[in-house]
Amino acid sequence: xxxxxxxxxxxxxxxxxxxxxxxxxxxxxxxxxxxxxxxxxxxxxxxxxxxxxxxxxxxxxxxxxxxxxxxxxxxxxxxxxxxxxxxxxxxxxxxxxxxxxxxxxxxxxxxxxxxxxxxx
Ligand code: FES
Numbered sequence: 001x002x003x004x005x006x007x008x009x010x011x012x013x014x015x016x017x018x019x020x021x022x023x024x025x026x027x028x029x030x031x032x033x034x035x036x037x038x039x040x041x042x043x044x045x046x047x048x049x050x051x052x053x054x055x056x057x058x059x060x061x062x063x064x065x066x067x068x069x070x071x072x073x074x075x076x077x078x079x080x081x082x083x084x085x086x087x088x089x090x091x092x093x094x095x096x097x098x099x100x101x102x103x104x105x106x107x108x109x110x111x112x113x114x115x116x117x118x119x120x
Contacts, residue, residue: 058087080116 021029062068070093072081081094086108088098095112102108 061087061092077115080114083113083115085113086110 058068084092084095084099086099086102088102089096090098099110099112103110
């Protein structure tokens with residue numbers, strides 16, 4: 001590196017009001033600051049999503065509703081009804097057997113709620 005090149009990259013003298021950045025420093029500092037800000041934002045979004053969905057039981061059913069509630073009259077149930085308690089059923093609130101796959105994948109032991117009339 002030549003002496004003239006060194007003198008053009010040397011830090012500017014501090015003025016009485018403080019440190020001054022040269023145009024060359026800004027050309028490097030601004031992209032670094034922008035990339036750092038974007039990177040920080042993306043990392044925080046990733047971490048927030050991870051921590052806030054970790055404890056969810058319901059990951060897909062009626063997510064636009066503040067609370068998922070179903071109500072049935074006993075007279076309408078018939079002789080037997082099988083309701084999902086794992087929140088994985090494609091026919092929710094009815095069980096479609098998806099709990100078996102969930103149990104196999106996670107080691108969980110969830111199963112449906114079965115309501116039936118007494119055998120007489
Ligand atoms: S599918 Fe959820 S309990 Fe069967």
